[in-house]
Amino acid sequence: MARDKAKDSPSDKVGTICRALRRAIIEQALEPGAKLPEDALGERFGVSRTIARHALGQLAAEGLVELRRNRIAVVATPSxxxxxxxxxxxxxxxxxxxxxxxxxxxxxxxxxxxxxxxxxxxxxxxxxxxxxxxxxxxxxxxxxxxxxxxxxxxxxxxxxxxxxxxxxxxxxxxxxxxxxxxxxxxxxxxxxxxxxxxxxxxxxxxxxxxxxxVAQAKPRGRDIMDILAPYADAPVTRSAVRKRRLDAAE
Amino acid sequence: MARDKAKDSPSDKVGTICRALRRAIIEQALEPGAKLPEDALGERFGVSRTIARHALGQLAAEGLVELRRNRIAVVATPSxxxxxxxxxxxxxxxxxxxxxxxxxxxxxxxxxxxxxxxxxxxxxxxxxxxxxxxxxxxxxxxxxxxxxxxxxxxxxxxxxxxxxxxxxxxxxxxxxxxxxxxxxxxxxxxxxxxxxxxxxxxxxxxxxxxxxxVAQAKPRGRDIMDILAPYADAPVTRSAVRKRRLDAAE
DNA sequence: ATGCCCAAAAGTGCATGCAATCATGATGCC
DNA sequence: GGCATCATGATTGCATGCACTTTTGGGCAT
The missing domain is CATH 1.20.120.530 (GntR ligand-binding domain-like)
Incomplete structure (x- = not known):
């Protein structure tokens, strides 16, 4: 009957965080694009950033979370x-x-x-x-x-x-x-x-x-940048792009 | 054409270690059961244990490495x-x-x-x-x-x-x-x-x-404990088991 | 000799600290 | 007023340190 959860390899703290986040994601409490700062996770689950970070790494390996260097991790947004x-x-x-x-x-x-x-x-x-x-x-x-x-x-x-x-x-x-x-x-x-x-x-x-x-090429919501991509004909300045991205994220 | 390696999420140090270990495993330089101490990996790749540990976590998520609490990580030994x-x-x-x-x-x-x-x-x-x-x-x-x-x-x-x-x-x-x-x-x-x-x-x-x-139920080598499992009829003392396990591991 | 027990060594689990990078609001220029 | 620039706070990247667990080797009793 194997192990019951298959992915709480290190201790169980990491596993606990992973399970919690997976569940939050599955219930759409965490929507795609939602930010997952290490500090916040660590504080919420009563562990240090190290552990939160490790958990994020695991979830990223599963494709549930996107990790960008030096940027806050976010819930994955599959194309x-x-x-x-x-x-x-x-x-x-x-x-x-x-x-x-x-x-x-x-x-x-x-x-x-x-x-x-x-x-x-x-x-x-x-x-x-x-x-x-x-x-x-x-x-x-x-x-x-x-x-x-x-x-x-x-x-x-x-x-x-x-x-x-x-x-x-x-x-x-x-x-x-x-x-x-x-x-x-x-x-x-x-x-x-x-x-x-x-x-x-x-x-x-x-x-x-x-x-x-099907019948719905429109990603409806989440990332305004994606939605606007087809309309982006005029070249825009860097700061304008940056601003829009922020609006979309929050 | 997507990202070329798909799994160097955090920085690249972790990714580098993962790639190196994967390659070592694929070329059987690291056989199943081989020990992977965090210290050794960190020293070998010029990083701290933290990073080595993270890499092991990724490889464990891929099923290439087995992580046991408080024990040295080992290359996975699939049944x-x-x-x-x-x-x-x-x-x-x-x-x-x-x-x-x-x-x-x-x-x-x-x-x-x-x-x-x-x-x-x-x-x-x-x-x-x-x-x-x-x-x-x-x-x-x-x-x-x-x-x-x-x-x-x-x-x-x-x-x-x-x-x-x-x-x-x-x-x-x-x-x-x-x-x-x-x-x-x-x-x-x-x-x-x-x-x-x-x-x-x-x-x-x-x-x-x-x-x-096929036609080869015998796992040939690696873990003596497994090979001996079918023969283990007589109860053995704890210390004897411990010793055998060590012999098998090294 | 043989087997048990305990102390030193090795190794992991985790938090913290500091440097580097990114984000954001304030400032100045046009 | 609109836009680029820069400084400050927020956040990650990583190493180090300490506590705890497992391993190991030696001494003691049998």
């Missing part, structure tokens, strides 16, 4: 293309997951999965934050049932990154259909129909990606 | 099962790579790939270290042509981990056939036959994995 690439890989990996899992899940495991979906159902009326977190946890739960440490790690990473994408590109977050898709998937896994499960997963993720990415 | 899982994922991802690349490579890119294989050919008589490195670089080169940052990162990580596996489980490293398989793959990519390319890649990786992993 549209990166988001597309991420979903492509996610589809392949999750197809592999359900292929390995089809017909091999215990009753207890199936029950666990269904319990998770029930939770998603309960949270449907509530905040998007919780819905997104639960949906993401469903996929990670699935991955963890493969008991492949590396698969768990990759699926987790990618799922978190997809959450980032969702908060960047997607709107209100229509989770209604997703819940049903999760249910159908569990049924296919139970019946042992690998092909069907793979197909369901494929289309499930496709539709999530589509809701987020 | 047989982990190795199997890694290859499974690798196959899926590299199939995706060639699917995306088939028929879309420029003449220059094809030439680059063929040049790489030529190098492999040249190195055939030489040391295994170089052969393995070149073969690994071929796969990473292929991945980099997708221009998908995340794909490049994952393939690189996995390829490095597979090198670890090879140095653990595989013997002399029979690279002759691999070279030819690389050539055939390039041809398929050039002709635009995605299905064939995917199939070639699949079987190429399968055979690499098989040479490394």
């Amino acid at each position: 549209w293309q990166e988001a597309r690439d991420t979903f492509d890989i996610r589809i392949e990996l999750e197809r592999l997951v359900v292929r390995q899992l089809a017909g091999r899940l215990s009753k207890a495991q199936l029950a666990t999965l269904r319990a998770q979906v029930d939770q998603e159902e309960v949270a449907r009326g509530g905040s998007d934050a919780v819905s997104i977190r639960l949906a993401t946890e469903f996929h990670i739960l699935l991955a963890s049932m493969t008991e492949s440490a590396i698969m768990i790690r990759y699926i987790s990473e990618i799922a978190y990154r997809c959450c980032l994408t969702l908060s960047l590109f997607s709107r209100p977050h229509s989770s209604e259909c997703a819940i049903n898709e999760h249910r159908l998937l569990i049924d296919a896994l139970e019946s042992g129909d690998a092909e069907k499960a793979m197909s369901l997963m494929h289309h499930h993720l496709d539709s999530v990606a589509e809701r987020a990415l | 047989w099962q982990e190795a199997r899982d890694t290859f499974d994922i690798r196959i899926e991802l590299e199939r995706l790579v060639v699917r995306q690349l088939a028929g879309r490579l420029s003449k220059a890119q094809l030439a680059t790939l063929r040049a790489q294989v030529d190098q492999e050919e040249v190195a055939r008589g030489g040391s295994d270290a170089v052969s393995i490195r070149l073969a690994t670089e071929f796969h990473i080169l292929l991945a980099s042509m997708t221009e998908s940052a995340i794909m490049i990162r994952y393939i690189s990580e996995i390829a490095y981990r597979c090198c670890l596996t090879l140095s653990l489980f595989s013997r002399p490293h029979s690279s002759e056939c691999a070279i030819n398989e690389h050539r055939l793959l390039i041809d398929a990519l050039e002709s635009g036959d995605a299905e064939k390319a995917m199939s070639l890649m699949h079987h190429h990786l399968d055979s690499v994995a098989e040479r490394a992993l």
